[in-house]
Amino acid sequence: MKIAVTGATGMVGGQVVSAALAAGHEVVAIARPDPERRGNTLRVGGHDVPRAAAALTDTASLTRALRGCDGLIHCAAVYAFGAARAAEVDQVNTDGTRAVIEAAAAAEVSRVVVTTSSVTCGSSLLPRARSEDDHLGVEPAPAYYASKVAQEEVALETGQRHGIPVVLALPTVVLGGPFIRLAPSNAIVLRYLLDPTRSTFAGGCNVVDARDVGAGHIALLEHGSPGERYLLGGEDLSWRMLHSLVADLAGLPGPFAEMPAASAWALSAAAEWWAGLSDSTPLTTREEASTVGRFYWYTSARAHDLGYAARPARAAVAASLAWLAVSPDLPRWAREGLRLHPEVRAARDLVGAPLAAADDLSPRPRRSPPAWPRRRR
Amino acid sequence: MPSRDPLACVVVRGGDVAALGPAIARLGASWDSQAVVLARLSQPTPVSAPVVHALVDLLHDAGCAPVSVGSTLHSYDRDRGHLSVTDLARRAGLLGRTPRGRSYDVVDLGVELLDAPVPEASVLSGQQVSRLWAAAGVRVVVGRAVTDLVHGYAACLATLLGAAPEVAGANPADVAADLLAHLPPALAVVDALSASVGPDGGRLPQPIDSRALVVATDALAADSACAALLGVDRSASLLVERSLRALGAPSGRTEGRLSTLEGAHSAHPLARSAARSLAAEPRLARVLSAATGGPDDGAQPADPVLSTVRALLTPLVVAADDPAGHLPLTTVLGGVASLRQGTVAWATGADKATVDRREVPLGFDPAAYPDAEFDGLPEFFAPFDELLAGLPVGLPDGLPDGLSDTGDGMRWRLVDGATVFEVSRHIRADFDAFVARVDVGAGISLMADYLGGRRVILADQSGGSTTTDGPGESGKDAVTRTRQAERNLYLPQPNYLAAWGGEPIDVCKIELVERGADWHRLTWRTVSSPNGSAEFDDGSLTFTRTDSWTRAVVRGRQLFALPTAWAGIDLAALPELRNPLLEEAYRRFFTTTFDNLEACFEGREFRIGRPPMDPTEPLLTQSLDLLLGAVTQGLGDPPESAARRSGDSAVDSAVDAHGFRHVRGAR
Structure with a gap:
């Protein structure tokens, strides 16, 4: 199949x-x-794959790019919290999805999988696993959550309108890599690495390894029922359990105290204020903090029936740490304080750099460029 | 009994410029080709024009033609508002013709440059020097006897630095030593006809009627004599001290009276020590230099911040002339130096990206070590290998199957006070692919906290690498061996020692690189530590092929000096404290080192530090002024510069090092 x-x-x-x-x-x-x-071509996971350029808002370009493809997996989205990017989140996740499915229909693509999110199934105050039959209710929901609900509606409606089968993939908290930009999921792990108090929160989430989510999408494209939602999750964990896993694999102490939701909100406010001052992206937001105390636990039984399987949460956290350890998002001072477990080192395959000229082998530190106004005869 | 050494230096006392010719004649030198006179032109105490003119006349008389006189514009001159060598020469009275009518060219030696004709071991290797200076048949340096707040005094070596542009990240003392070694002047003259004395006579002139001249065939001898005339230990100058260490004491005898000049005095050692501590940070050194004395005649106006600092600092330096008056200056400079030390400690521990990288010379002569010393390095380290082989490896407990060989196992023992250790990691990369991207020969520079250094691959006696049978079981494992010499600098280890004044670890090593089909190894032995930071730093780095991966092993014997503040603590008596501290320090260092090897394999950036200060970058006070201006504007002030607020028009007319005038536009 050409995907x-x-x-x-x-x-x-x-x-x-x-x-x-x-x-x-x-x-x-x-x-x-x-x-x-x-x-x-685009270098993805050590492979060079053909690349077609098209903006999500440009249906004509998308149609040209999709011509000749049998299936489409629409993963492009903005995954961010906070009011600053709310409009962008809504536009890309809903309007973009509509344009992509319309283009797929025009290009006569036979099946489409759209990546949404498990948050569209809502959350609970009690530790109960939710399923595809559940929906986001009246609980606190960041704009990102709402955009994902809207995305699902748009995807199914557009697919139905154009007669193209659409399957929805609902990954939970996806950990691992590789990543260019730090997503809020891996930021959960990063926050613990940077937290000097090594604190945790009430509530919990379901974490899944990015590799399993990738394989799950292929299973859905091949075997998923059109119009159905499929949760792609891993293990349900309390925040304390998740932070314990991070601490164990990173060689850090804790977690210790369980901070109340108000503290998380206050810290997030401080993080947003500082990010505003330093013109950077906050590591957490008040919107995200509003979800503290709830359980985002899910069952993936429906996907399991199609052959989907996820590795343990420990492996997903190890993968997240392995990628964070080589990411500029983890400051050097924090990285040097880690005592990464061998499982973390084993979670990421090394990829050799393209062989350079012999002169570039283990080059010496670069000298500063000559600023002197030099002139040679 | 009179010395039989050849005459190298003549000191003339009580004379005038007319004594120059006879003094040179006594040295027996003869010249007859193109001559370049590198003269101290720095304001406010340039060399006196009569001395230079007399010298030019003598060179012409000896048959030298053409004769050029000049220097290079350095940050010292730019920071004090001087923008051209020609202008400096004119202010020094050097207009291109001597009173006797002999003409000479006034040249900016920094305009035409060539790659420094120096060996790889030199800090100037890969840098540029003045083409005129390098090509001159006769090189003459003319300094002036002045005292200096940081160096005690300055004479010929300080002037010799004008033969090359400043080298970013390099200590000027290393540059001076290498210029002296590889592009030395044939004649060195110190103009002490009117020595400038006091706490900082070079910047705050206090001329005395000293009527002395020093003429030498060796700049080091000339500076040594000048130090004696000024009543200062010659090694008070870092330039001279470094050159003495690199080249040895000048040979030949000095003729003439070396007693201290009447009225000569310099900064109190405490004030000098505080100034030197502050000047260890090159940005602060520039501010200190620019803010002492001045403004010089004809200089561009200083920025308002520099003017303010100057107004505060100069009176303190002037007052330091008094036997007790140096205390305020010492206190202020010491306070700033302490703040600097604090920021260095912070950067070392928490913000390594802001540590300046270094450029250094090799620091020793590898030719002094016969080939057998290099080739015998594995045997030298063999007893430690045997010791380590018998120790258990510490690995995390309860590892799942198949992961026990991915841990950074460490084993160690103390031997003669030194830590003998081994750490290893299985790197998840094919051996051939790994060694194609990670050169074991460059292994030292791949280690954690590497600040800079120099590595020189040595030619074999037969002209290249040797290929011999290695230790393979079948005896067929062909091994290439390469000898190399290296100097490397690391952040203080453990990093927190920086907060107690710990210096970077600076060690010079002889090394042997061996490459076989299934293993690559670098073995090293420390031969010296220029700053005394290490007694032992010997070891090996080995990459070995395993079933599917590569095993990297570091073995070593290390004993580093502790900062003075820790000298009273006998850690050996407290193993309960020492052992965890030691293990944590090694674990951190080598975990990062192995991470660096993996990053190098993957082509990721891993080195700490930032490029060193570019000598042409604006003075720190200019940056502060811009910052203050932005803050003031941000607070709602009318968009007028700090210069206008202070009644000074400096910023409006600020001109940078390249002669561009900067103005701040309306927002």
């Missing part, structure tokens, strides 16, 4: 590409036009 994947440079999209290739499919990566990127 087009949007968002292939993201964590989930990249793993979808790898899983598709591993399953013997042909892959085309749909990426937004980037004047700085040259060539017709």
Whole structure:
């Protein structure tokens, strides 16, 4: 099958590409036009895959890019919390999805999988696993959650309107890599690494390894029922259990005290204030903090029936740590304080750099460029 | 009994410029080609024009033609508002013609440059020097006897630095030593006809009627004599001290009276020590230099912040002339130096990206070590290998199957007070792919906290690497061996020692690189530590092929000096404290080292630090002024510069090092 994947440079999209290739499919990566990127291929997970440039808002370009493809997996989305990006989240996640499915229909693609999120199934105050039959209720919901609910509605409605089968993939908290930009899921792990108080929260979440989510998407494309939602999750964990796993695998103490939701909100407010001052992205937001105390636990039984399987939460956390350890998001001072468990080192395969000229082998530290106004005869 | 050494230096007392010719004649030197006179032009105490003119006349008389006189514009001059060598020369009275009518060219030696003709071991290797200076048949340096707040005094070596542009990240003392070693002047003259004395005579002139001249065939001898005339230990100058260490004491005898000049005095050692501590940070050194004395005649106006600092600092330096008056200056400089030390300690522990990288020379002569010393390095380290082989490896408990070989196992023992250790990691990369990307020969520079250094691959006696049978079981494992010499600098270890004044670890090593089909190894032995930071730092780094991966092993014997503040603590008597501290320090260092090896394999950036200060970058006070201006504007002030607020028009007319005038536009 020839599969087009949007968002292939993201964590989930990249793993979808790898899983598709591993399953013997042909892959085309749909990426937004980037004047700085040259060539017709995209390096994803150690593979060079054909690349087609098209913006999510450009149906004509998308149609051209999708022509000849049998399936489409639409992973491109904005995964962010906070009022600053609310409009962008809504536009990309709903309008973009509509445009992509319309283009897929025009290009006569036979099946579409759209990546939404488990948050559309809502959350509970009690530790109870929710399923695809549950929906987001009246609980506190960041704009991102609402955008995902809207995305599902748009995807199903557009698919129905154009007669194209659409399957919805609902990953839970996806941990691992590779990633270019830090997503809020891996930021959960990062926050603990940077937290000097090593504190935790009430409530919990379901974590899943990005590799399993990638394979799950392929299973849904091949076997999923049109119009159905499929949760792609792993293990349900309390925040304390998750933080304990992080601490154990990173060689850190804790977790100690369980902070109340108000503290999380206050800290998030401080983080947003500082990010505003320093013109950076906050590591957490008040919107995200509003979810503290609830249980985002889910069952993936429906996907299991299609052959989907997820590795233990410990492996997902190990993968997250392995990628964070080589990410610039983890400051050097924090990285040097970690005592990473061998499982973490084993969670990420090393990929050798392209062989350079012999002179570049283990180069010496770069000298500062000459600023002197030099003139040679 | 009179010395039989050849005459190298003549000190003339009580004379005038007319004594120059006879003094040179006594040295027996003869020249007859293109001559370059590198003269101290720095304001406010340039060399006196009569001395230079007399020298030019003598060179012409000796048959030298053409004769050029000049220097290079350095940050010292730019920071004090001087923008051209020609202008400095004019202010020094050097206009291109001597009173006797002999003409000479006034040149900016920094305009035409060439790659420094120096060996790889030199800090100037890969840098540029003045083409005129390098090509001159006769090189002459003319300094002036002045005292200096940081160095005690300055004469020929300080002037010699004008033969090359400043080298970012390099200690000027290393540059001076290498210029002296590889592009030395044939004649060195110290103009002490009117020495400038006091706490900082170079910047705050206090001329005395000293009527002395020093003429030498060796700049080091000339500076040694100048130090004696000024009543200062010659090694008070870091430039001279470093050159003495690199090249040895000047040979030849000095003729003439070396008693201290009447009225000569310099900064109190305490004030000098505080100034030197502050000047260890090159940005602060520039501010200190620019803010002492001045403004010089004809200089561009200083920025308002520099003007303010100057108004505060200069009176303190002037007052330091008094036997007790140096205390305020010492206190202020010491306070700033302590703040600097605090920021260095913070950067070392928590913000390594802001530590300046270093450029250094090799620091020793590898030719002094016969090939057998290099080739015998594995045998030298063999007893430690045997010791380590008998120790258990510490690994995390309860590892799942298959993961026990991915841990960074460590084993160690103390031997003669030194830590003998082994750490290893199985790197999840094919051996051939790994060694194609990670050169074991560069292994030292891949280690954690590497600040900089120099590695020189040595030619074999037969002209290259040797290929011999290695230790393979079949005897067929062909091994190439390469000898190399290296100097490396690391952040203080453990990093927190920086807060107690710990210095970077600075060690010079002889090394042997061996490459076989299934293993690559670098073995090293420390031969010296220029700053005394290490007694032992010997070891090996080995990459070995395993079934599917690569095993990296570091073995070592290390004993580093503790800062003075820790000298009273006998850690050996407290194993309960020492052992966890030691293990944690090694674990951190080598975990990061192995991470660096993996990053190098993957092509990721891993090095600490930032490029060192570019000598052409604006003075710190200019940056502060811009910052203050932005803050003031942000607070709602009318968009006028700090200069206008202070009644000074400096910023409006600020001109940078390249001669561009900067103005702040309306917002």
